[in-house]
Amino acid sequence: MAACAFRRSIASQLSKVLDLPPESLIKSISAVPVSKKRCVADFQLSIASITEDSSSSCLSQDLNLQAQKLAERLKCDAVVSEISAGPGTVNFTINRELLAKTVLQQVLKEGSEYGVKSELFSAVPKQKAVIEYSSPNIAKKFHIGHLRSTIVGNFIANLKVALGHEVIRINYLGDWGMQFGLLGVGFQRFGDKEKLKSSPLQHLFEVYVQINKAAEDENIKELAKDFFRKLEGHDEQALSLWKQFRDFSIEEYIRIYKRLGVRFDEYSGESLYQEKSQEVLKMLEDKGLLQKTMQGTGVVDLSDKKDLSSFSTVMRSDGTSLYITRDLAAAIDRMNKHQCDTMIYVTDKSQSSHFEHLFQILKLMGYDWAERCQHVSFGLVQGMKTRRGEVVFLEDVLDEVRARVLQNMASAKTTKQVEDPMDTAEKVGLSALIIQDFRGLLSSDYQFSWDRALQSRGDTGVFLQYTHARLCRYDEVLYRSSQDLQPKHIVSYLLTLSHLAAVAHRTLPVKGSAPELAQARLCLFQAARSVLASGMKLLGITPVTQM
Incomplete structure (x- = not known):
């Protein structure tokens, strides 16, 4: 009887009073966020969510009155110790002893599956999702923006897998286009085959x-x-050189992704769709969607009104394909191949217009599934510099954060002897990068700070008494993240849980306590650690046991 059972118990009592089925009430009962300044209830029912006519005048006054009347009709029982009315809500406080006992038992019993089995997800159908993320351009900077795409995409994939969905992780490389014309000529003039093998990127x-x-x-x-x-035109010599660029680069990418704890099911790329993009152009032409400009370029008119035209260019004047043409071919191919329920693209927000055009053209071509395609965008990271200067490659960032953590470990008095300091520093450093990145909304730009990323202390003054209550709300946090694909809900929860556990560690000693009390306290810390580990793994963080 953890969070789900508490909601069911409250819904059962409400059902009798309101004459509504308990199932329709469960989702209207939500956990109340912990307050550092005052005691709050554990769950609340929003009156507006169960009121059909919620657009009437004097709405707030009516809702407050209804909340007051409903609270008076309900009774406390073995589960609910206190019921009160708030502004448009009825608030429920759970029996503290029962709450602590049942939540801890469930966490310890379900382990890594705690939270994901919640009835909040019972009505959510299991789906198949294709997620495209990271997607660096060969020969260009694998920069901090690619780090964001990589860790955000990895989080979304991890979360969906944990909730029972089937996921195909795709890395769609920028391995085609006019830049390879420049790179081919450049390599013929300035290239070195040995350097290409040893350090391709x-x-x-x-x-x-x-x-x-x-x-x-x-x-x-x-x-x-x-x-x-x-x-x-498939010239043998040109293709051979291009293939070397691609193969050596992928080898190095795989090595870097391993450091990040990230993997992909498919390494795809624009090059795979250069021929199919010609088929797309033919389809557009057959459907009467392809228009030619005076310069000879091919465009698709995306406007509803003919006076304010919004054109998307899909073909160069010489007939060669563009990025969007290849993306159209890739989307159609993936849907044919995987028959997925949704396709998610994880890139920075500067590409929002590109994806709007992509989805619109797919709809015009008659592909209804374009409605199920989604662009998860994120803001820019500013101020990322290593000791050697501006970041050029992701590996520079990983080396820098590992070096800084090693230095902090060497100078800290509390550091324990660890078997592999390098590996520990790598994992702790990556945690620091991920948490700093995920604390806010993904769409927000943020100023990167090494000091802020690596500080060992966060907020202070978090009250102890809601530790148990916070533990039972993990499923709601997962549900919110599954709805908007924002990791910040999980990050905020885990940080609060960490602060509460730290306070508990100082004030609830296990050693020296009576056996029964010591056992109960040990269960609390084991449960907190279990939930913390599950949440960290979803975010792409490998928990360490010593540091």
């Missing part, structure tokens, strides 16, 4: 920077266009 980036400077020369631009035309 670094070397290709250096070559790309050099050839971009040289591309002010019109001759270089023409050579780049010619190289890309050869790629699109």
Whole structure:
């Protein structure tokens, strides 16, 4: 009888008084957020959620009166120790001893499955989701934005898997396009095959920077266009060089993702869809959606009104494909291949317009499933610098955070001897990056701070008495995150739980207590640790046992 059972018990009593089925009341009963300043109830019923006519005048006054009358008709029992009316709500406080005992028993019994079995998810159908995230561009910076896409996508995938959904994790590489015309010419001029093998991302980036400077020369631009035309035309020599760029880069990406604890089911890429994008252009033409401009480029009109046209360019004047054309081909191919219920794209918010166009064109082409496609966008990270300067590669960030944590461990008096300090520092450092990133709304830009990321103390003054109550609300936090795909709800919960556990650790000693009391307190800490570990794993954090 944890959170679910408490809701059921409250719903059962309400059902008799209101003459409504208990099932229809359960979702109207929500946990009350913990307050640091005052004691609050554990659960509350919103009167508006069970009132059919909630648009009448004097609404708030009516709701307050209804709440007062309903509270007076309800009685306390073995489960509910106090009932009161609030502004438009009826509040329920649970019997403290029963709450602590039942919640701890359920946490310890269900372990990592605690929370995900909640009846809050019973009405949510199990789905198959394709999630595209990380998606770096070969030869360009694998920067902090890619870190955000990687950890956010990994969180969404972890959460969906934990809730019983089937997930296909796709890394859609930027491995095609005009930049490979430049890179091909650049490598022929400035490339080194040994450097390409030993440090592909670094070397290709250096070559790309050099050839971009040289591309002010019109001759270089023409050579780049010619190289890309050869790629699109399956020229053997051009394709062989391009394949080396791609294969060596993927090897290095896999090594970096391993450090992050991230994996993918598929490494896809734009290159796979260069031919299918021509099929998409033919489909657009057959449906009368493809229009030609005076310059010869192909566009699709997305406007409802013909006077305010919004065009999306889908073809160059020479007939070659664009990023959006390849994305259209990829979306159609994935849906045919996986027959999924939803497709989620995790990228920064600068690409919002691109995905709006993508989904609109798919709808115009007659694909109803475009309604089930979703772009999860995130803001920009500012101020990320390592000791060596501006961040160029993700690996620079991982090396920096590991070095800083090792330094902190060496200088801290409380640091224990650990078997593998390097591995511990890596995991702790990654936790610091993830938590700083996930604390706010994903759509918000934020200023990165190494000091803030790595500080060992957070908020203070959190009250102890609601530790048990906070534990029983984990399922609601998971439910909120599953609805809006925002990790901040879980982060906020885990941080509060950590502060409460720290206060409990100081004030509820296990050693030296009477055996029965010691056992109860040990159960509390085991339960807190179990929930903390489950939540951390969802966020992509590997819990450490010593640090």
